[in-house]
Amino acid sequence: MASTEPYPSSPSSPSSSKLDPILRNALRYTISAKEYKTLHEYLITRSPPVLRQRAPPPARVNAIVRANNDFNAAAIRASFRVFIASQAGLQLWELITTRLRGGKPQKTISRRSIFPSPNLRLSLSLSLILLLHRLIFRFLTRLRSNISTKDATSFRRRNPRIARVLMSKLTPAAGSSLAGFALGAYPADQLRLTIAIYFATRAAEYVYNAFDNEGWFRSKPWWWGSWMMTPFATGQLLHAFVFDRDCFPKAYGDFILSHTPNYLQRRPGSYPPSLPWPEPHTIVDGLAEISRLNWPPFTSPILFPNNVSPLPSTLASISPITSPAHPSIPYLSCALLHPSNPSCSKTFLTYILTAFPPLVKFFTLIFTLFSLPRYRSYFSSPTKELDALAKRVLRMTLFITMAIGTSWGSICLFANTFPRHFLPTQRWFLGGFLGGLWAFLGRKGGRSNFLYSVRMSIDSTWKVGKKRGWWNGVKNGDLGVFVMGLMIINIIYERDASAVQGGLVRKGLGFLRGEGWTDQYIEQLQKDENSGDRGTQGERKEQ
Numbered sequence: 145m146a147s148t149e150p151y152p153s154s155p156s157s158p159s160s161s162k163l164d165p166i167l168r169n170a171l172r173y174t175i176s177a178k179e180y181k182t183l184h185e186y187l188i189t190r191s192p193p194v195l196r197q198r199a200p201p202p203a204r205v206n207a208i209v210r211a212n213n214d215f216n217a218a219a220i221r222a223s224f225r226v227f228i229a230s231q232a233g234l235q236l237w238e239l240i241t242t243r244l245r246g247g248k249p250q251k252t253i254s255r256r257s258i259f260p261s262p263n264l265r266l267s268l269s270l271s272l273i274l275l276l277h278r279l280i281f282r283f284l285t286r287l288r289s290n291i292s293t294k295d296a297t298s299f300r301r302r303n304p305r306i307a308r309v310l311m312s313k314l315t316p317a318a319g320s321s322l323a324g325f326a327l328g329a330y331p332a333d334q335l336r337l338t339i340a341i342y343f344a345t346r347a348a349e350y351v352y353n354a355f356d357n358e359g360w361f362r363s364k365p366w367w368w369g370s371w372m373m374t375p376f377a378t379g380q381l382l383h384a385f386v387f388d389r390d391c392f393p394k395a396y397g398d399f400i401l402s403h404t405p406n407y408l409q410r411r412p413g414s415y416p417p418s419l420p421w422p423e424p425h426t427i428v429d430g431l432a433e434i435s436r437l438n439w440p441p442f443t444s445p446i447l448f449p450n451n452v453s454p455l456p457s458t459l460a461s462i463s464p465i466t467s468p469a470h471p472s473i474p475y476l477s478c479a480l481l482h483p484s485n486p487s488c489s490k491t492f493l494t495y496i497l498t499a500f501p502p503l504v505k506f507f508t509l510i511f512t513l514f515s516l517p518r519y520r521s522y523f524s525s526p527t528k529e530l531d532a533l534a535k536r537v538l539r540m541t542l543f544i545t546m547a548i549g550t551s552w553g554s555i556c557l558f559a560n561t562f563p564r565h566f567l568p569t570q571r572w573f574l575g576g577f578l579g580g581l582w583a584f585l586g587r588k589g590g591r592s593n594f595l596y597s598v599r600m601s602i603d604s605t606w607k608v609g610k611k612r613g614w615w616n617g618v619k620n621g622d623l624g625v626f627v628m629g630l631m632i633i634n635i636i637y638e639r640d641a642s643a644v645q646g647g648l649v650r651k652g653l654g655f656l657r658g659e660g661w662t663d664q665y666i667e668q669l670q671k672d673e674n675s676g677d678r679g680t681q682g683e684r685k686e687q
Contacts, residue, residue, distance in 0.1 A: 174221060219278040219658060227271035234263040262331060269329035276323035278658040284316035317638040320657070321631035328623050337606075340622040341599050343629030346649075349595065350636040353643035370594045371587040375580030377594075377601035382551050382576030384604045386432045387569065389425070391607035393600050400548060401425075403503060406495040407481045407552040409465050422461050427480065430462040431555070434477050435572065438564045442479040444471040475559040481552065488556035495549045503541045511536050536589065543586040551579035641665035 290296060291310050300307040309315060330336055355361065361368070384392045385400070401408060401424045408428075411421040422430065433456075434440065443454045445467050455463055455476075462480055469483035482491040511533055515522075522529045554575030562571065583594060609615045618624075637644045637653050644650050647663045655661050 174224065215282055215658065216279070219275055219282075222278070222655075222658075223271040223275035226274050227267045230270050231263060231267040234266065238263065262333075265330045266335070269327050272326035272329060273323050274656060276326055277320045277656045280323055281316050281320035281657050284310075284319045288313070288315060314635050314638055317634035318631050321627055321634050324627035324630045325623055327626055328620060332620065332622065336626075337603065337622050338599075340625040340629070341602050343633065344625050345595055345599050345602070347629040347632035347636075349591075350633055350643050350645070353645060354636050354640050357640055357643055367584070367587075369587045370591045371583040373598050374583035374594045375577040377597040378547060378551070378580035379573040379576035380601045380605055381597070382579070383569075383573045384608055386428055386435070386572050388604075388608045388611060389428070391604050391611060393604070396600060403499055403544075403548060404495075404552060405498045406491055409480075409483065415464075419464065420461075421464050426461050427465070430459055430480055431477060433458050434480070435569045438568045439559055440476050440564075442466070442469065442473050442476040444469065444473075444479075447471045475556075477559050478556050481555065488553065488560065491556075492549060492553040495552070496545060499549065500541065500545050503545055504537065507537045507540045507544075511540070539586045539588070539590070540593070543582050543590075546582040546585070547579040549579075550582065551575050554578050 288311055291299065291307060296307075300311075327336060327339065381392065381396070385397055389397065404424075408424045415421060437456060437458075440456070443451060445451065445454050448454065455466065459476075465483055466476065466479045469479035470486045472486045473479045473483070478486075478488060482488070485491050485494075515529075515533060518529075552575075554571075558567075558571045558575065567574065580597075583590070586593065610617055633644065634653065637650070641650060642665065644653070644665075647666060650663045650665055651661050654664055
């Protein structure tokens with residue numbers, strides 16, 4: 145993307161001097177000429193005569209804005225709107241989530257200050273990032289243009305290294321990314337860590353795309369793709385789910401537990417309510433303890449009724465499930481997962497048949513909602529679009545069903561295959577790895593889903609490492625990761641915009657730079673096609 149001088153200046157207009165300076169500046173920094181015209185047409189013209197007489201006409205406001213042509217004012221306006229929109233969106237989201245949880249919104253406000261409000265600080269940080277990014281990008285762009293002129297020849301001779309850095313077309317893209325440190329206005333909590341991980345993984349994705357566009361992976365095999373990261377991510381997540389649940393995404397864990405109908409035994413309807421029954425998390429904790437005990441065999445109380453303690457004392461909470469288990473089950477883990485069915489393979493097949501229909505309904509609803517913005521294509525070619533939608537639903541349903549089923553079924557597989565003391569706790573990672581291999585089914589168009597799993601795994605790994613003392617966090621290290629990721633994304637966008645996948649992402653980068661909400665890469669492609677230049681590389685396809 146060429147970094148030219150898109151911000152010409154113009155002399156001030158005499159019409160702007162007739163307006164009160166305070167009102168003139170307020171108009172410049174809060175509203176555009178087009179927006180004021182709409183406001184004047186629908187609101188001010190219907191207001192009392194006194195207000196209509198004092199309000200300036202749209203022509204005068206238009207003259208003020210055009211005469212100044214102030215980029216700084218436009219940047220402040222955009223920053224102010226981001227602040228208002230984000231604050232309103234966060235408050236609305238908080239209200240909706242509170243209502244859905246059955247609670248009441250908190251009406252108490254701190255008398256000391258409103259600045260500690262996380263929503264306010266997040267809105268402030270987002271608006272500051274936009275403002276600083278635009279100002280720094282414009283400053284470095286104009287500085288690069290000025291240093292390239294003949295008048296700056298002596299400066300270039302005296303400072304050749306500094307001149308080369310400032311004259312590089314990547315300098316505005318890299319320097320403006322320092323605005324990301326404004327995220328520090330938001331408190332260091334989970335959201336800031338999530339943002340940092342998201343930008344880091346996005347940057348890695350775009351770097352891979354850039355190398356791919358340059359032909360570095362020209363001879364890659366047909367099965368190569370982003371799905372290969374999923375087995376490692378699911379292996380780590382399953383291990384953390386069992387042994388470090390406080391470092392595991394709660395929503396992801398609730399989804400897994402709610403779609404495990406056969407392996408996690410629910411309280412029977414005929415079971416006396418006065419007696420305790422282990423919750424799903426208690427069952428998972430029992431499996432973790434079984435792993436630490438090196439997978440002991442199952443001693444059936446039905447065959448050995450005189451055995452006073454058939455279970456170790458640390459596993460007494462799972463006794464309501466294992467006590468009536470089938471006597472022919474050889475291992476305690478199998479007695480806990482499928483007590484009424486001695487066959488592990490039959491339990492696995494029953495799970496697939498039971499879990500598949502609800503997941504089909506779930507993903508049909510999700511993908512249908514995601515396809516609503518493209519509703520016009522369903523009217524133009526309904527058969528093609530519905531067929532593509534059905535394929536996406538089936539691929540994702542098969543992937544999730546088989547991944548969850550394989551992860552649970554691998555417990556029985558390893559118990560019947562491995563010696564008791566062989567990888568007693570590490571086999572959970574291996575089971576999750578086997579379940580993640582089913583990502584091969586959703587490799588077409590599933591990169592975003594795979595990267596989502598990778599981001600969750602990175603977040604979980606970081607928390608597990610801090611919990612176990614493997615590493616110590618650096619103060620505000622997430623800010624450095626965020627700034628570095630933003631810088632790499634900006635540089636890749638400057639060098640090869642086609643590597644930045646997604647029109648929405650490219651529009652967002654253009655908006656950060658003050659170029660408007662437009663996809664300049666697509667617009668340049670259209671111009672090249674109209675002029676007969678078809679040598680430009682098109683959008684690369686997802687693997």
